[in-house]
Amino acid sequence: MMLMLVISGFLLAAFVxxxxxxxxxxxxxxxxxxxxxxxxxxxxxxxxxxxxxxLSWSRPWIEALGVHFSFQLxxxxxxxxxxxxxxxxxxxxxxxxxxxxxxxxxxxVMFTLMFMASMLGVVSADNVILLFIFWELTSFxxxxxxxxxxxxxxxxxxxxxxxxxxxxGGLFLLAGLILMSIAAGTTEISGMIAQRDSIxxxxxxxxxxxxxxxxxxxxxxxxxxxxxLPNAMQAPTPASAYLHSSTMVKAGVYLLARLSPVxxxxxxxxxxxxxxxxxxxxxxxxxxSGQTYLKRLLAYTTVxxxxxxxxxxxxxxxxxxxxxxxxxxxxxxxxxxLFLVAGIIDHETGEKNVTKLGGLRKYMPLxxxxxxxxxxxxxxxxxxxxxxxxxxxxxxxxxxxALTGLTIIAGxxxxxxxxQTGVRPFIASVKETPKHPHDxxxxxxxxxxxLGIITxxxxxIPGTLFDGLAGAATAAILAHPVDxxxxxxxxxxxxxxxSIVTIVLGAVAIILSAFWIKSAGKLRPxxxxxxxxxxxxxxxxxxxxxxxxxxxxxGGSLRRYLIIIVITMCGLFVMYFIRANFAFQLNDLTxxxxxxxxxxxxxxxxxxxxxxxxxxxxxxxxMGVVGFSAALFFIxxxxxxLAMTQLVIETLSIVxxxxxxxxxxxxxxxxxWRGRMRDGVVAIFAGxxxxxxxxxxxxxxxxxxxxxxxxxxxxxxAHGRNIVNVILVDYRGLDTLGEITVLAVAGIGSYALxxxxxxxxxxS
Amino acid sequence: MTSLILRRSxxxxxxxxxxxxxxxxxxxxxxxxxxxxxxLAAASAYTLYALAYDVTTARSLLRIxxxxxxxxxxxxxxxxxxxxxxxxQPLLTSQxxxxxxxxxxxxxxxxxxxxxIGVYLVVLGVTLTIILALADHNTEExxx
Numbered sequence: 001m002m003l004m005l006v007i008s009g010f011l012l013a014a015f016v017x018x019x020x021x022x023x024x025x026x027x028x029x030x031x032x033x034x035x036x037x038x039x040x041x042x043x044x045x046x047x048x049x050x051x052x053x054x055l056s057w058s059r060p061w062i063e064a065l066g067v068h069f070s071f072q073l074x075x076x077x078x079x080x081x082x083x084x085x086x087x088x089x090x091x092x093x094x095x096x097x098x099x100x101x102x103x104x105x106x107x108x109v110m111f112t113l114m115f116m117a118s119m120l121g122v123v124s125a126d127n128v129i130l131l132f133i134f135w136e137l138t139s140f141x142x143x144x145x146x147x148x149x150x151x152x153x154x155x156x157x158x159x160x161x162x163x164x165x166x167x168x169g170g171l172f173l174l175a176g177l178i179l180m181s182i183a184a185g186t187t188e189i190s191g192m193i194a195q196r197d198s199i200x201x202x203x204x205x206x207x208x209x210x211x212x213x214x215x216x217x218x219x220x221x222x223x224x225x226x227x228x229l230p231n232a233m234q235a236p237t238p239a240s241a242y243l244h245s246s247t248m249v250k251a252g253v254y255l256l257a258r259l260s261p262v263x264x265x266x267x268x269x270x271x272x273x274x275x276x277x278x279x280x281x282x283x284x285x286x287x288x289s290g291q292t293y294l295k296r297l298l299a300y301t302t303v304x305x306x307x308x309x310x311x312x313x314x315x316x317x318x319x320x321x322x323x324x325x326x327x328x329x330x331x332x333x334x335x336x337x338l339f340l341v342a343g344i345i346d347h348e349t350g351e352k353n354v355t356k357l358g359g360l361r362k363y364m365p366l367x368x369x370x371x372x373x374x375x376x377x378x379x380x381x382x383x384x385x386x387x388x389x390x391x392x393x394x395x396x397x398x399x400x401x402a403l404t405g406l407t408i409i410a411g412x413x414x415x416x417x418x419x420q421t422g423v424r425p426f427i428a429s430v431k432e433t434p435k436h437p438h439d440x441x442x443x444x445x446x447x448x449x450x451l452g453i454i455t456x457x458x459x460x461i462p463g464t465l466f467d468g469l470a471g472a473a474t475a476a477i478l479a480h481p482v483d484x485x486x487x488x489x490x491x492x493x494x495x496x497x498x499s500i501v502t503i504v505l506g507a508v509a510i511i512l513s514a515f516w517i518k519s520a521g522k523l524r525p526x527x528x529x530x531x532x533x534x535x536x537x538x539x540x541x542x543x544x545x546x547x548x549x550x551x552x553x554x555g556g557s558l559r560r561y562l563i564i565i566v567i568t569m570c571g572l573f574v575m576y577f578i579r580a581n582f583a584f585q586l587n588d589l590t591x592x593x594x595x596x597x598x599x600x601x602x603x604x605x606x607x608x609x610x611x612x613x614x615x616x617x618x619x620x621x622x623m624g625v626v627g628f629s630a631a632l633f634f635i636x637x638x639x640x641x642l643a644m645t646q647l648v649i650e651t652l653s654i655v656x657x658x659x660x661x662x663x664x665x666x667x668x669x670x671x672x673w674r675g676r677m678r679d680g681v682v683a684i685f686a687g688x689x690x691x692x693x694x695x696x697x698x699x700x701x702x703x704x705x706x707x708x709x710x711x712x713x714x715x716x717x718a719h720g721r722n723i724v725n726v727i728l729v730d731y732r733g734l735d736t737l738g739e740i741t742v743l744a745v746a747g748i749g750s751y752a753l754x755x756x757x758x759x760x761x762x763x764s
Numbered sequence: 765m766t767s768l769i770l771r772r773s774x775x776x777x778x779x780x781x782x783x784x785x786x787x788x789x790x791x792x793x794x795x796x797x798x799x800x801x802x803x804l805a806a807a808s809a810y811t812l813y814a815l816a817y818d819v820t821t822a823r824s825l826l827r828i829x830x831x832x833x834x835x836x837x838x839x840x841x842x843x844x845x846x847x848x849x850x851x852x853q854p855l856l857t858s859q860x861x862x863x864x865x866x867x868x869x870x871x872x873x874x875x876x877x878x879x880x881i882g883v884y885l886v887v888l889g890v891t892l893t894i895i896l897a898l899a900d901h902n903t904e905e906x907x908x
Binding site: 645648733743744 | 792890
């Protein structure tokens with residue numbers, strides 16, 4: 001049941017093209033039914049989960065490694081699943097309006113569904129290997145979503161950057177998870193929690209922690225990996241709203257919360273998480289304030305918010321964890337709404353720059369109300385859900401003066417950004433925009449409006465709405481039940497005071513914003529020293545290295561290729577000889593007989609002739625003699641299968657070579673005397689090494705059991721007397737399948753190259 | 765270059781080589797032979813045709829695109845290996861069906877044979893795809 005629910009997005013995605021054919025653009029509505037159904041299903045699990053139960057589903061998968069296909073739904077998973085499926089509904093609906101008339105709308109819906117399924121997989125997986133697979137699937141599907149407008153170079157670059165950063169992080173994560181599995185002796189997270197001590201006390205604990213954290217930090221855009229998130233704003237807005245505000249970037253936060261009872265609580269954990277978290281909080285907030293483009297503004301504050309969540313998880317007290325959960329929920333609601341509003345503004349006015357927007361409330365009143373509610377939540381104004389989240393965050397950091405100070409500063413910046421994105425475009429004096437704006441169709445408004453209603457009601461009656469869910473999620477992070485309650489009014493206390501300070505500072509920031517944006521613009525060149533530039537340099541360096549390496553090893557000269565291949569191979573063999581102390585087996589060799597001598601002389605003469613001849617045909621004929629002689633060798637030693645194949649291959653090779661002559665320039669001796677000497681030395685070296693190799697191989701006693709097994713069982717088990725063939729098609733059938741696949745690929749590749757040549761003019 | 769003798773003899777040689785290639789394929793399980801060498805032999809028969817006549821004639825003799833043979837062969841091999849899934853056995857577990865024809869003879873049909881036919885088709889397809897593509901250009905240019 002759970003498996004079907006989690007992967008239902010993939011299944012439906014497969015049918016989206018068909019649905020498009022049947023129902024046209026209305027298929028998007030049909031697609032929205034899936035996240036809606038999932039939301040309802042998850043909502044039905046609510047009472048059980050809140051009462052402390054967990055739903056589990058497990059099937060054997062890779063039994064040899066103890067890996068199970070197992071899912072688990074506890075409070076934390078339910079919280080995320082509800083967010084993913086719930087916001088998913090509005091995203092799919094929104095797409096209907098946002099990509100109105102776009103020929104590839106169904107493709108976008110398809111990617112969105114796939115992404116949703118991957119994300120649900122991440123938050124439901126109990127097995128770390130399964131979790132990793134879904135983790136990578138989110139990177140992959142987000143690559144498709146960010147690069148949706150793939151005919152724009154900026155889109156392609158941004159999607160590749162996101163894929164490389166999060167994908168590389170994923171590999172670190174995999175290594176960390178495997179180390180943890182080895183230490184704990186289980187690949188199930190629920191099992192690891194019980195084995196916490198053996199992981200924490202493991203000598204490799206710092207390594208595990210580092211690897212897992214790199215995975216989580218890259219995904220959740222923590223400094224210094226934050227740069228990919230603002231760049232990913234090239235994605236169509238529904239994707240930004242879904243991936244980059246409410247779901248994917250929170251996967252890293254989810255992972256940290258999920259592994260908190262396994263890895264957390266140690267000094268390393270607390271220091272790294274709070275340190276990086278607060279650094280990201282400040283970096284994101286400061287960088288956001290200098291932006292003028294709507295979506296980038298929001299992206300940087302998302303970075304900052306993610307930092308706040310990581311910081312709270314790092315602090316790790318029940319109150320801090322609860323703050324992380326509530327802040328996460330509040331952030332998902334207001335940030336998704338703001339992104340959707342940003343998309344609406346862009347869609348309706350054709351303008352992305354906030355400084356060129358104003359007075360929109362007259363044309364799009366509903367959008368304006370939704371935007372202002374979201375902005376109030378972001379700014380942490382009372383009666384909005386964000387206020388509760390912010391207050392709780394202050395409670396969590398209260399004991400650390402430095403953290404408190406930095407959080408307040410970040411809070412002021414949040415207010416500034418909330419003003420710029422959610423309020424100012426609607427209230428200031430009317431400005432001319434490329435398009436004449438009005439409220440968008442209901443599909444696009446549904447998201448911001450519903451999220452706004454949730455934000456407001458959660459801000460007023462937080463306890464009634466989210467006590468259960470937030471409590472269950474916090475309990476899941478702590479791995480023991482907690483009794484925590486949410487209130488709007490805590491009385492007059494330090495947190496309230498801090499909130500007032502934040503709002504005052506924010507107001508000052510808003511007043512000074514024009515000046516600040518101007519000066520921030522002047523600081524823009526500093527980005528050159530930022531991590532984004534580091535990424536660009538690294539990528540450019542990699543490409544240059546690849547070019548250099550290709551020039552060195554694959555310069556296009558066939559002779560050079562052969563020399564490199566032969567020398568490498570023989571060099572490796574020689575290394576082996578040295579390790580084996582030159583133990584050549586000289587006994588037990590086949591006695592030399594006249595036919596063998598004659599054949600050998602024939603081969604040598606033909607070989608020398610092939611290098612000496614002045615015509616291509618002569619060379620090919622000489623090589624043919626070598627090949628046919630090899631077939632005779634096979635017959636002499638009783639290997640008819642090999643001989644037969646060798647004969648046919650040789651015939652076809654000669655035909656192939658003769659046909660290829662047509663494409664070659666007239667025959668000429670181009671090699672210098674020196675070059676020929678070098679080639680000769682390499683050839684003799686290769687011949688010697690191969691001879692020695694055979695002598696060594698002769699001495700290696702393979703277990704006779706294998707060949708005896710084949711000989712004995714070939715007839716009774718495989719009903720065949722020709723052992724060679726039986727091995728090929730039965731015992732080692734998978735190898736053969738692989739070989740013919742390679743053969744097929746090689747054939748298609750050669751065909752493509754030949755056609756390409758013919759098309760571009762063929763013979764020169 | 766057209767040679768009447770080559771053309772004439774090709775007409776007689778072609779069926780013989782083809783028959784031989786199928787013979788090689790079928791006997792492979794018990795005697796020297798098999799799909800690989802059989803496929804090569806069949807490819808040489810078509811190549812002979814392409815040399816004696818021209819690529820177009822060889823292609824029309826083949827009836828279907830040689831590239832299609834590659835895919836077909838791969839599918840056949842993979843499909844024969846996946847038949848074992850029906851019996852809840854791992855991939856490529858061989859399945860045998862013995863049909864009694866008379867008192868003396870039993871026809872033994874098996875998935876390894878189907879697998880080998882797949883190999884035969886892939887080898888034939890790949891070889892012909894490359895050789896015919898190479899030879900094709902020759903004819904075009906000669907005719908032009």
